[in-house]
Amino acid sequence: MAAHTLNIYMLSLGRMHCHIYGRNVHKALNRATYATALSTNNSSLNKGFPDRGSRGPIIRRPRREEGEPRKDKMPVDQDWTAVYPTAAPFRPGSVPLPVRMGFPVKRGVPPEKKGNLELIKIPNFLHLTPTAIKKHCEAMKLFCTEWPSALDTNVKCDEHFPIKIECKDYVSAGTSIRNPSARIVNLRVKLSSLNLDDHAGKKMAKLLGERYYKETDIITIITDSCPVRQQNYDYAMYLLTVLYHESWKTEAWESEKTVADMEEYSWEDSPSQKNALSTLVRMQIAGEVEGDAVRDKLLGRPEVQEYRESVIRLMNEGESESSILQYREAVKKLLKL
Amino acid sequence: MTLHRLFPLRLRQTIAQVRLLHGSGCGHQLEEVAMEPELRKETSVFRTQVNDPACQSERHLGQYYTLPTSHLHTIFPHGLPARYQQQVKTFNEGCVMVRQPALELISYLKAADYSKPAVRYLLYGLKGSGKTMSLCHTIHYCSTQGWLVLHIPDAHLWVKNCKELLPSSYHTSRFDQPIEASNWLRNFRTTNERFLSKIKLRQRYTWTKRESTEKGSPLGELVDMGVSRVKSSSDVVGAVLKELRLQAAETEESEGFRLAVAIDGVNSLWGRTTIKKEDKSPVAPEELTLIHNLRKMIDNNWCGGAVIATLSQTGSLYSPSSAYLPKELLGEEGFDSMDPFIPVPVSNYSEKEFESCYLYYLDRHWLQHPHSESHSPQTCILVWSFLIPYFN
Numbered sequence: 001m002a003a004h005t006l007n008i009y010m011l012s013l014g015r016m017h018c019h020i021y022g023r024n025v026h027k028a029l030n031r032a033t034y035a036t037a038l039s040t041n042n043s044s045l046n047k048g049f050p051d052r053g054s055r056g057p058i059i060r061r062p063r064r065e066e067g068e069p070r071k072d073k074m075p076v077d078q079d080w081t082a083v084y085p086t087a088a089p090f091r092p093g094s095v096p097l098p099v100r101m102g103f104p105v106k107r108g109v110p111p112e113k114k115g116n117l118e119l120i121k122i123p124n125f126l127h128l129t130p131t132a133i134k135k136h137c138e139a140m141k142l143f144c145t146e147w148p149s150a151l152d153t154n155v156k157c158d159e160h161f162p163i164k165i166e167c168k169d170y171v172s173a174g175t176s177i178r179n180p181s182a183r184i185v186n187l188r189v190k191l192s193s194l195n196l197d198d199h200a201g202k203k204m205a206k207l208l209g210e211r212y213y214k215e216t217d218i219i220t221i222i223t224d225s226c227p228v229r230q231q232n233y234d235y236a237m238y239l240l241t242v243l244y245h246e247s248w249k250t251e252a253w254e255s256e257k258t259v260a261d262m263e264e265y266s267w268e269d270s271p272s273q274k275n276a277l278s279t280l281v282r283m284q285i286a287g288e289v290e291g292d293a294v295r296d297k298l299l300g301r302p303e304v305q306e307y308r309e310s311v312i313r314l315m316n317e318g319e320s321e322s323s324i325l326q327y328r329e330a331v332k333k334l335l336k337l
Numbered sequence: 338m339t340l341h342r343l344f345p346l347r348l349r350q351t352i353a354q355v356r357l358l359h360g361s362g363c364g365h366q367l368e369e370v371a372m373e374p375e376l377r378k379e380t381s382v383f384r385t386q387v388n389d390p391a392c393q394s395e396r397h398l399g400q401y402y403t404l405p406t407s408h409l410h411t412i413f414p415h416g417l418p419a420r421y422q423q424q425v426k427t428f429n430e431g432c433v434m435v436r437q438p439a440l441e442l443i444s445y446l447k448a449a450d451y452s453k454p455a456v457r458y459l460l461y462g463l464k465g466s467g468k469t470m471s472l473c474h475t476i477h478y479c480s481t482q483g484w485l486v487l488h489i490p491d492a493h494l495w496v497k498n499c500k501e502l503l504p505s506s507y508h509t510s511r512f513d514q515p516i517e518a519s520n521w522l523r524n525f526r527t528t529n530e531r532f533l534s535k536i537k538l539r540q541r542y543t544w545t546k547r548e549s550t551e552k553g554s555p556l557g558e559l560v561d562m563g564v565s566r567v568k569s570s571s572d573v574v575g576a577v578l579k580e581l582r583l584q585a586a587e588t589e590e591s592e593g594f595r596l597a598v599a600i601d602g603v604n605s606l607w608g609r610t611t612i613k614k615e616d617k618s619p620v621a622p623e624e625l626t627l628i629h630n631l632r633k634m635i636d637n638n639w640c641g642g643a644v645i646a647t648l649s650q651t652g653s654l655y656s657p658s659s660a661y662l663p664k665e666l667l668g669e670e671g672f673d674s675m676d677p678f679i680p681v682p683v684s685n686y687s688e689k690e691f692e693s694c695y696l697y698y699l700d701r702h703w704l705q706h707p708h709s710e711s712h713s714p715q716t717c718i719l720v721w722s723f724l725i726p727y728f729n
Contacts, residue, residue, distance in 0.1 A: 271673040279637060279677060282454045307677065319662040324461075324680050331677045335456055 069093035081135060084127040090119045095126065162193040163240075167229055185232040187221040187240065194244060202263055203254075204247040265315035267308045276307060276334065283335075303333040383693040383700070385435070390443060390478035397435045399693045404431035404477065412480045414524045415490045416599075418469050420727070428701050434690060436467060438683045439474040445679065446478070446643055451595060454637040457644045457675055459603070461663050462683030465727025468647045469601055471683055475645055479597040484642070485532050485581065487634070489521070492602040493652035495627050496610040502620075507572050511626045512612075518570035518627060522563045525577070532594065533557030536584060542576050544569050556580065575630040582634060585641035596642030598634050602653065603646035606632055607671035609655050635674060646675075685725050694726075 049058060070083075070093050083094055092113040100110040101118045113119055151157050166186040170179035191212065196204060204219075205212050212219050221239055223232040259270075267273055280298050298304060310330040314323050385400040387393055393402065404413075409431050417425070425431040442458055449456055460468045479486050489495075495517050505511040526533065536556040543549040544566070550559050556577065563573030585596035600606075606628055612620045622628045635644055648666045650656055656666060663680050664672050686694065698704045 272676050275673070275676045279454060282638070282640075311676075314664065319664045321682070324662065324682070328680050331679050334677060335453075335679075336450075 071096040080129055081127075081132045084132075087127050090122075090124050090126075092116065092119070158190065158193070162189055164188045165233065165236075167233075180227075183227060183229045183232055184222065184224040185229060185236050187219075187223070187236040189219050189240065191217050191219055196244070196247060199250065200247040204243055205263070207243055207247060265312055267312055270311075272311050273308070276304065279335070280304070303330070306330045307334050383696040384432075389481060390439075390474060391447075391482060393435050393440065393443075395440065398437060398440070399434065399687075399689045401432040401434050401693065401697055404433060406431075408477065408480070410527075411530070412477060412486065412528055413473060414527045415520075416473055416476065416488050416601075421470065428703075432697065433470060433474055433477075434693065435474075436471060436683075436690065438462075438467070438681050439471040442471070442475045442645065442681055443478050446475070449643065451641050454640050455596075455598075455642050455644055457635065457637065457646065457678035459663055459675065459678050459680045460645070460647045460683055461661060461666075461680055463661050463685065463725075464651060464658075465725045466683045466685050467726040468649065468683045470726070471681075472599055472601060472645060472647050476597065476599050479595075479599075480528075482595075484595040484597045485529055485585075486597045486599060487525070487578070487581065488528065488599045489631065490601055491649075491652060492600055492628075492631070493605045493649065493654070495625065496605045496608070496612065496622060497654060499612045502612060502614075503568065505571065505626050506569070507575075508626070511624050511629060512614075512620060513568075513571035513626050515567045515570050518574045519564055519567045522560050522570060522574060522577075526557075526560050526564065533560060536580065536594075538580055539583060540580075544572070571626040574627060578630050578634055582639045586639060594641075598642065598644045600631070600635075600644070600646045602649040603635070603675075604648050604653055604656070604666040604668070604671060606635070607668050607674065608653060611654055632674065646678075 052058065074083075074096055090113075092115070095113070097113075099113045099119065101113070101116055102111040104110050111118075151160065164187070166188070168182060168184065170182055172179070191201065191204065194204075205214070208219055211221060219240075221236050223236045223239070226232045226235060277295060277298060281294075307330040310323070310327040314327055317323060383399070383401055385393075385397045385402050387397060388402050388405065390402075409425065417431075421431075438460060442460075445456070445458065460471055462468050476486050476488055495514065499514050499517070501514070501516055503513040503515060505513045534555045534557055537553050538550065538556065538559060539552065541549060541552045542559070544562070548562075548566075550562060559573060559577060559580075563570045563577070566573075581596055585594060606622060608622065610620050610622055610625070612625075614620055623632070635646070637644075648661070648663060650658060650660055650666060653666065660666050663675075667675060695704070
């Protein structure tokens with residue numbers, strides 16, 4: 001195999017030389033390119049090799065025999081970290097697994113691993129087995145400090161350290177140790193751990209927009225506008241502080257909040273309440289006279305409360321078969337059917 | 338789905354032959370079959386002789402009753418779904434299956450107090466599950482009980498494909514639809530002949546400088562005028578609705594009547610229209626006279642009747658095809674107008690109902706298959722129609 005590559009290299013080198021030296025070697029080039037001419041006319045002993053003239057034959061080292069692949073010599077309890085200490089391409093002779101990859105041509109099977117380019121192209125994590133990672137951890141322990149023993153549960157961590165900052169450091173083999181992605185700072189904090197009342201909490205959620213995830217109640221602020229990590233961290237803390245103070249303030253225009261702006265449905269002063277009250281009033285129109293006391297009395301009735309809850313559930317949770325059935329039962333009781 | 342339970346069912350024809358049903362072959366989505374060794378004693382009867390909806394009860398669930406031909410022509414000149422009308426023509430009889438939603442509605446109507454404001458009922462369900470047929474069943478009940486039935490067969494037709502749109506003479510910003518209004522009045526006349534001479538108008542209506550309908554004249558005169566004078570038919574519809582609303586409240590003794598407002602596709606009243614004005618801007622539903630008057634009927638500020646409505650996604654405009662629940666089809670505005678209403682769910686066929694349907698079609702010789710003894714056609718039909726009434 002090695003001789004073959006050498007052969008091609010020599011041939012290409014020969015052609016290059018022709019271009020440099022001009023005409024003199026033109027004839028030699030002609031002879032070299034036409035194989036028939038070569039075989040009949042050439043008296044050189046080396047078949048298939050170009051005519052080196054008086055320089056003599058190319059001395060090649062004899063081709064070595066291929067040894068047994070490593071996988072056949074592997075003991076079962078070997079140290080795998082020695083086989084793949086770092087990220088390396090897939091070596092079919094070093095991996096003792098019968099892996100197959102590729103398209104099964106003509107209803108066959110995927111091709112085997114020997115000489116399989118597909119396996120070499122893809123990233124592999126053969127260097128990151130659990131044993132390898134344990135070894136990494138052991139090596140890194142020298143540079144780490146003890147985790148405080150008092151913070152043994154997640155709950156305690158959240159309680160004492162509600163703000164969590166995440167930064168990434170990058171190491172790569174290259175000319176420069178800098179990586180611009182290292183400046184990004186990710187700040188996470190739970191909204192409930194901040195000292196906010198009802199109005200302030202809603203205003204904060206509106207100000208944050210997409211950065212606040214309602215399901216887990218976590219605010220995520222990612223800053224990358226400054227070039228240095230320290231600056232980004234300061235900016236993130238500044239944003240948090242400003243949001244907190246702004247949400248406690250009430251502006252004049254906040255009184256113009258409409259029904260469409262509300263985060264959740266409130267039954268009081270809704271068309272549903274008005275409809276229900278008017279229906280009930282009409283139902284009893286023979287008996288009582290309308291007035292505020294009557295209205296409050298009607299509102300206090302259990303079936304009205306049940307109706308109120310079913311409507312709130314329908315509006316807030318969205319529709320589903322069960323919520324509609326609950327609404328139906330509530331209306332039936334309200335209308336006394 | 339309890340499909341696996343269906344396969345050990347004995348399928349008995351009316352000639353009382355017992356057959357084992359194997360759930361083999363057809364349809365890979367079937368679960369494993371359990372064979373029941375013992376026989377079921379009851380015969381599957383698919384027809385009932387009780388043709389009066391008022392007398393039907395849970396015992397008749399899943400059975401077909403026949404609509405008398407005279408009723409078919411008077412009560413349902415325009416009300417039945419198109420496919421069902423074809424079926425009636427083919428079989429020469431109209432048979433309706435007694436199903437749970439319709440029975441539930443009829444029981445509510447029986448139990449309601451008509452001195453209180455009108456109760457709104459809303460039939461909802463998946464496509465093809467039988468909402469319109471349940472509505473027609475209820476209308477049949479109301480008719481046989483002597484109610485006045487105001488049936489709008491498909492409200493979606495009033496908000497789209499309007500060939501002639503006239504500006505309303507009564508209210509400048511509204512639009513009239515003469516063709517739809519006159520068609521509806523004609524059908525209304527056919528349905529409610531006996532009331533036309535009994536109900537007298539409470540108010541004088543002036544149509545033009547020379548034409549007017551006097552106070553105290555019978556309703557029939559008003560309707561005839563609307564049918565003949567197509568231009569003012571939308572306003573006639575409005576007047577008719579108003580009169581009926583005011584007069585339904587009276588008690589039975591003083592020649593009152595009960596009013597049933599039946600609207601199919603009620604979600605079109607609050608949706609969007611595809612009708613455009615001359616300057617290509619879209620027309621909102623409330624700018625149409627017919628829709629405006631119909632919305633007033635749905636309000637529960639009148640007594641002495643009921644409003645029975647159906648939601649329909651097929652034919653509705655700008656709504657997703659997977660929507661079938663009330664709030665998503667009615668929208669915010671519609672829900673607020675209908676609230677509080679009683680939603681009645683309509684589901685697909687149960688196994689018993691499907692069996693009934695299958696026997697009915699066999700009886701009518703609609704299903705023809707070479708081996709009437711073989712089991713697979715039933716399972717095939719079952720699987721491919723997914724128990725949806727529309728496909729049966």
